[in-house]
Amino acid sequence: MRIGRVVAGTMALAAATIMATSESAAASVTPRIGSDHSYSVRQNAPSVPLHEGIGMAQRQYRIAVYTGNKAGAGTDANVYITINGTRGFVKHKLNFERGKTDRFTLGLRDVGRMMSIKISHGNSGKKPGWYLKKVTIDFNARFPCNRWLATDEDDGNTWVNLRRR
CATH class of the missing domain: 1.20.5 (Single alpha-helices involved in coiled-coils or other helix-helix interfaces)
Known part of the structure; x- marks a missing residue:
């Protein structure tokens, strides 16, 4: 005993x-880019900063964000991407401008097979509207958009959910 x-x-x-x-x-x-990392498992657990995810499997995501080449297409607002997969989701802050393809290599929590993404911005700054052409992740996951994320364009939303193609 x-x-x-x-x-x-x-x-x-x-x-x-x-x-x-x-x-x-x-x-x-x-983290390599920014510090606004959060993640969650699929069971509606609250998001916590990535560095607190001791024991969570991590992987590198190669993300390319294509901003349309239109007048006023860039944004001054804070932009976030949420990657949804079979094992949960991860959220990260991005920074980029008009007419560019911005590439990010991020070490984030592994979400499994990517199913969809959500792109959003906080509608802040002098020119918050943004024309998003598409997003690719790891060269084989494509998320076409071709629309404005702006309160005064399209449907007035500053976010969009995109399914993998």
Whole structure:
């Protein structure tokens, strides 16, 4: 009986030491672009910063965002992408301008097979409207858009859900 308690106590101490080591190591990791990372598993768990996701599988996503080459197509607003997959979702802040293809390589939580994305912006700044042409992720997941995300264009929404094609 006493040996069982000692073993259990030793295992708990080892687990606490591993967690403390993992947390201090994770705190020293800096995301490559921006710091507005969040993720969640599919079971409606709250989003938390990526560095708190100890033990979560991570992968690199190569994201290309194509802004249309139209007058006023760029945006001053904060833009976010949410990638939805078979194992949950991940959200990240992006920064880019008109007529460009902006490329990001992001180390984020693995969401499994990508099913859809949501692109949104906060409608802030002098020129918040944005014409989004398309988004590609990892060269094989394509999300065509070809529309304005603006309160004074199209349907007036500053967000759009796009299915994988």
